[in-house]
Amino acid sequence: MSSWASSLADPKGGVAPSTTRVSNLANHLTRNARQLGDEPALIWGDAQWTWSQMDARVNALAAGMRDRFGVAKGDRILIQSQNCNQMFESMLACFRLGAVWVPANFRQTPEEVAWLAQSSGASGMIWGAEFPDHAAACDTPERNFTLVIGGTAGDDNDFDTLVQAHMGQTVPNAPVDRDDPCWFFFTSGTTGRPKASVLTHGQMAFVLLNHLNDLMPGTTHTARSLCLAPLSHGAGVHQMTQVAAGAATVLFPSGRFDPAVAWKIVQDHKISNMFTVPTIVKMLVEHESVGQYDTSSLKHMIYAGAPMYRADQKYALSVLGKVLVQYFGLGEVTGNITVLPPNEHFEDDDEMRIGSCGHPRTGIEISIQGNDGTEMPTGQQGEICVIGPAVFAGYYNNPEANTKSFRDGWFRTGDLGYVDEQGYLFITGRESDMYISGGSNIYPREIEEKILTHDDVSETAVLGVPDPVWGEVGIAVCVLRDNAGVSAETLQTWLKPKISSYKMPKRFIILDEMPKSAYGKITKKIIRETLEERGLLEQEVTS
Structure with a gap:
């Protein structure tokens, strides 16, 4: 058993990690470069990269990290950066090498990010030039190298200098098994310090397919997705879904969020989908600019992270029409628990299942359980527990948390709720909020x-x-x-x-x-x- 796998302490009842070979997630990029070479992959302001260009840059970055710094399968690479093309490229380069992408929330303090570096065992760090204090705080004996996004051109540790030095090289996608880790997805740390949820190549393959099937059916390479949130968490999963579909991602400009800028991007790039949280949906639809731009291209406005209050939901529907998609899911289940699609959102209270976050996602099973693990009757409140291929592999190097979070194979979300007779889920709150x-x-x-x-x-x-x-x-x-x-x-x-x-x-x-x-x-x-x-x-x- 590999060191990372043994650290999970068999969270699902003693089942050993799989040795079933699966496709490396970076193969989506390989395929797109072959089939969609000259079509746009990423757009950020006035800059644009095609799938061929992105594949070439990811190859060069992977070659540089491998040849200069010795990055190999299983190595953890910490990322401290605001959204940019280099951050997205670092994700795909880590996947290509079989390394583990460990993104931090860029708004965290240096001390908080130092904890992520230490707890993940990161051997390298990629950081934006605006975060020198974070880099200094993460300078430990375990760290072998750093790369600076926006550093001084020509320096050995400058991100783009390394990429340019290795352009033209091709790095094959590392062979991976279903349970090989690809991403340490840190929890937000609502109680205690953040924990590293281990996401794997096989699990993520299911998640990407599930997102396309349940959240954005019909998404193809002609779609355009607006990325509003940090790539370090749910938005990163969403944008990998766009890679799987061959759809281009448009990154929101750096700086303070401006609804008018967002709606202009929707109009200019004919945005098909976006992923955000209810508070941002509220800001967007209540801003005067929403009526100044053409939003007719928008088919799926996906909101998650928290339930949307009914008053806000009704107003958003009155402004945008039936484009809202709600899903409920934690980082540990990679967003895959329930979905409430556009055709189940209604302004009329008599038609709407008010308070429901939808029905179980494809391949996911929900159980409402009492404190002793018994399943509660329909309509009665209990803890929301789930099983399915989207559930993570466990917390890295945290057997105590794994023991607490899994019971008889079920992942315990810590959220409270009930299901109705049709299986629709209603969240009544977090256990910790009560x-x-x-x-x-x-x-x-x-x-x-x-x-x-x-x-x-x-x-x-x-x-x-x-x-x-x-x-x-x-x-x-x-x-x-x-x-x-x-x-x-x-x-x-x-x-x-x-x-x-x-x-x-x-x-x-x-x-x-x-x-x-x-x-x-x-x-x-x-x-x-x-x-x-x-x-x-x-x-x-x-x-």
């Missing part, structure tokens, strides 16, 4: 949905905080729409008759902007930290 007030379990999702029906509320999050009388009480954090003048007290009075008294938040807090993760998601951990930094939780803790 709080207990006066002995009653409170799930914030229901309260948040009700608050968002107020015309003046744009975003909200409810979280539990310590209370000397009730154990915990809820506080509601809200962001108001432009020009709204409603007060926190008025919101509290308005909500009171609409919800059970034991679920009623004790206090409302109005912020100018909702704290979000680097991927645009509203996470309770970040909100709690922000409120603590501003001294806004002291009333509850000391009352």
